[in-house]
Amino acid sequence: MNREIFIPKTINSSESVDVTPTPFGMDDFDKTVMSTYSRFPLALEKSLGCRVWDSTGKEYLDFVAGIATCTLGHAHPVMIEAVTKQIQKLHHVSNLYYIREQGELAQWLVEHSCGDRVFFCNSGAEANESAIKLVRKYSHTVLKVNNPIIITANASFHGRTIATITATGQPKYHKNFNPLVPGFHYVPYNNIGAIEAAISELDKDDCRVVAILLEPLQGEGGIHPGSITYFQKLRRICDTTGILLIFDEVQAGMGRTGKLWGYENLGVEPDIFTSAKGLGGGIPIGALISKKFCDVFEPGEHASTFGGNPFVCGVALSVCQTLERENILENVVERGVQLKTGLQSIAAKYPQYITEVRGWGLIVGMELCSKVSLSAENIVMAAMDEGLLLVTAGPKVVRFLPPLIITEEEVTIALQKLDRVITSVTR
Template sequence: MSFSQSWIERGNASIATTYGRYPLVVAKGEGCWLWDVDGRRYLDFLAGVAVNNLGHCHPKVVAALQQQAATLLHCSNYYHIPSQIRLAELLCQHSFADRVFFCNSGAEANEAAMKLVRKHSAERYGDNRYIVITALASFHGRTIGTISATGQEAVRKGFTPVVPGFRYVPFGDIAAMRDAVTEQVCAVMLEPVQGEGGVNVAPPGYLQAVRELCDAHNLLLVFDEVQVGCGRTGKLFAYQHDAVAPDIMTLAKALAGGPPIGAMLAREEVAASFTPGSHGSTFGGNPLITSAALAALDVLINEGVLDNCVAMGGYLRQRLEELCQRHDCAIEVRGRGLILGLQLNIEGAPLVKKALERGLLINCTAGKVLRFVPPLTVSRAEIDAALAILEPLFEEITAEE
């Protein structure tokens, strides 16, 4: 029995079966590469599902964690934490926001956003104004609150009754959004690029039209940038492509370069509705994680990572579009920067499995979309290596037809 199989059997005996896991037991990572416990190397174009934007074990993130771990791991948010303060200042400096709430995940950040929009609305307009409009095919998390906000029936199946107060409209359809606005609506929450929903990019002018609609009806606009923030699209934040600032933005995934963190950013007027005791998080913004996030943001902002994302995103898109031209089962490429989706007219899961067997890690979302979210530090040679694995898989499909 291999080391991998031994670990898999132990995990299957003791870990909750909430994931359909692939037969890969990871041991270490560096840059765009992972190694399993049997010593095999894999080119990682999933990057922890857009978490490892700087690659695995970036030396500056590792150094920050090591130094902070030897100094102070945790203290209560009843006290002031210097690294937390510096991180909040940096996020505000580079965004629309004035204040930041720290937590531990994207779902927690979205829960904070949903609580804030309702509290803000209740204080100004009364308790009967609480509905949040979200998009079909959206994904906002796995808590009861965030599956209620998510515009996918499959995510809510088996967990009803979900939290009331959400209304879903087709993504990109401003007429449907207008029709959904009533006196009970307090906010709109959207992903500028839907990741789990199939890498769907907001159409040109759509976010601006939503912003104008929110302004006309005194609604708050929330952008969920859990997956597409922190440089993934080639700008620090995805909303910057459209020059449309939200009132609230949520971040997580890549913010600390790997360790778990979430953040909700808000304008001053909106953030003022959170007062002592209205929300909190025991571990949110602790010294260890905020030190890692400071290091990760410094690299992201100052070391050419965003420029590389734009350049390599363009090159990966080109290579995938060439693949579409050669194979009828590949229809189109969608996305921005280094979040790209390859739309297929066949199921994508078998391709993901075959790619893993040959040393390439990708995933399939929305059934027929191959999602590519490699580290933003990926090189041209690594993209070529990924396509050298992927292309023969499509050739095999074409031959079978």
């Protein structure tokens, strides 16, 4: 098959990017911006392709991609053109009117997924919040259930709103935010027996399990791919009981796994799924996508002022079309194999420090041994000094999330940098 994947011709040279050092006042920043992040002492200012430059002019190979968001890397010409054209044409008018770009993006998503209807918002958390609301209305109006329960998984992550942190099966995100939203129950991931036991236990009186919300691959929880057998059994359970199956595709979707959607790796279709992050290639957008039978929202029951405006939809559509036109999923598969194989070779060199490499496509995790003091953050910090940006997925997992246009040469460079980093931190 002929491939025409976009590769910035100048990414190996900083000459094409003005990297003149520009002083940045981190202390002034901290005086005015809330401390909701433990930020690294790094101010990024310029970018091109899969590389970024900080305020001192130092270059980094970006294997974070805005946390699985910059699908086409940085300053991709298609996005530059889409942003420029759309901002000059129509950028925001509200959902009081029909929006051509919103309809075109919705049509693309429906044509390229198992869904029939789309609701647009601004983020993954909002998309998951929308899914929770949709399920609750469906429960009350269709199933006639007074106390609906949604099952989610331990170590999951679904967002930062009060409902989505409740749905998130990690107690550290719940601390100090009580009272949480009722109607959620947690079970171990990839454990079908736990699902069956929970349904049996919870279905009583006027309570009923009405939905199961899962990530096809757990991202923030440590890069844990879903089991094909587990998800296929789960689909059969949902078909038998009428329970809705919801997939959180915020991190695993939009080509990151080598398939357009994470669920395609599992051989099942959800009734509802959510998307964000990579959908806009770095422009904030979220989407709730459902089968027709469970689309029960009516006018006035859910809304988003900025959701689906012409600007974000026009840019997101250009990202979607570029993924398809330039055969980028093929690149994800090839570079994913290269990355995973390279990481496994590194793991074999340091068996006392690295226990496993796992993931799909270009969402890969490297787990560190629990018995050693070396943490994922230790490696992330050392890699930053080496000119490689990485991110953690828990205290013992280093996460690799490069742009989907990453080249063979860049993966090789990243692996070489990582090898040097692990050698230095394990001495």
